[in-house]
Amino acid sequence: MDGLREQSLAAIAAATDLAALDAVDAALFGKNGSVLQLVKGVSSLPKEQRPAAGKAANELKVALQAALEARRTALREQVLAADLLAPDFDPTEPGPALPRGTLHPITIVQDELVDLFSAMGFSWQDGPEIETEFFNFDALNIPPEHPARDSMDTFWLQGGHLLRTHTSPVQVRTMLRFPPPLKVIVPGRVFRQETVDASHEHTFYQMEGLVVDRGVSVANLIHTMKTCLQQILRRELQVRLRPGFFPFVEPGFELDVNCPFCSGKGCSVCKHSGWIEILPCGMVHPNVLRAGGLDPEEWTGFAFGMGLQRVVMLRYGIHDIRLFMGGDLRFLRQFDTL
Ligand code: DAH
Numbered sequence: 001m002d003g004l005r006e007q008s009l010a011a012i013a014a015a016t017d018l019a020a021l022d023a024v025d026a027a028l029f030g031k032n033g034s035v036l037q038l039v040k041g042v043s044s045l046p047k048e049q050r051p052a053a054g055k056a057a058n059e060l061k062v063a064l065q066a067a068l069e070a071r072r073t074a075l076r077e078q079v080l081a082a083d084l085l086a087p088d089f090d091p092t093e094p095g096p097a098l099p100r101g102t103l104h105p106i107t108i109v110q111d112e113l114v115d116l117f118s119a120m121g122f123s124w125q126d127g128p129e130i131e132t133e134f135f136n137f138d139a140l141n142i143p144p145e146h147p148a149r150d151s152m153d154t155f156w157l158q159g160g161h162l163l164r165t166h167t168s169p170v171q172v173r174t175m176l177r178f179p180p181p182l183k184v185i186v187p188g189r190v191f192r193q194e195t196v197d198a199s200h201e202h203t204f205y206q207m208e209g210l211v212v213d214r215g216v217s218v219a220n221l222i223h224t225m226k227t228c229l230q231q232i233l234r235r236e237l238q239v240r241l242r243p244g245f246f247p248f249v250e251p252g253f254e255l256d257v258n259c260p261f262c263s264g265k266g267c268s269v270c271k272h273s274g275w276i277e278i279l280p281c282g283m284v285h286p287n288v289l290r291a292g293g294l295d296p297e298e299w300t301g302f303a304f305g306m307g308l309q310r311v312v313m314l315r316y317g318i319h320d321i322r323l324f325m326g327g328d329l330r331f332l333r334q335f336d337t338l
Helices: 002-014 018-029 034-044 047-085 105-119 169-177 218-233 286-291 308-316 329-335
Strands: 130-132 161-163 182-191 203-213 239-243 249-258 275-284 300-307
Touching (some): 018 047, 105 203, 105 218, 105 308, 105 329, 169 203, 203 308, 218 249, 275 308, 300 308
Antiparallel strands (some): 130 161, 203 300
């Protein structure tokens, strides 16, 4: 065994490059390597010799492995030192580029909207994605049996809970939490049991807005929405209001902008009307103010519910909502703003 030790240590020391060292490694520890043979041989020895022989074989194995490792490190250092001295080595050359992610287009637009609204004095509120029936419906003036419940195909959970179908429940949550005047936006993810197609997703993003103060008017609503939409869509816009029905606002509106694709002349995107429906909004219904603990004789407000995907689609000219959650990196990498 001592002979094998001497011989092997000499072979390891004599290896002058990594390939030679690998060959020595294979000769010792490979399938028919001499050290492995030695370890295996222990079991065929007479029983009383086995413990001592096993211990010695194991020590030899550990020692040779350590010698191999030390030699390998030394040889690698030699290779590195030689590379560094090579005449064509250029320490100023940049290393391989690290792959870098990009922001999702919804995140980009959401961040911009949050900045815009913050500059107008709004603060950001969050609410739970798992909501109660009370905040998602009842507190918003949508009692059980109200037809508006049918228009929001809800994912129901156990115990009267649900996946929120809109960000509007955070309106009443906010009123109950903070004293007026209020100016908040609520960006968030919402869920509906929709059949997915080019313009419907089961999971999408909204940004709710709520302003509560004394003497708030429709003019305040129009001005706020116009300012924000012009900045996010990066063009001068005209806006118009059409009546729209939502139980939590009275009056309720659909806010349209002149079509950015044809400047109002009429095209397939605006279905030749020259206008694009962009967000529903209205004056907060007295019952909603009451649910939030506020006296509708004293307080007034407006609210809006922006579909973020819709704004992103208009801004970038995207025609299929499925792209947002499809996970196709070729799509996502086009929005590199970092
Ligand atoms: N929550 C409504 C929805 O998801 C959108 C909405 C309409 C929000 C009118 C509002 C509003 O704040 O005033 O369909």
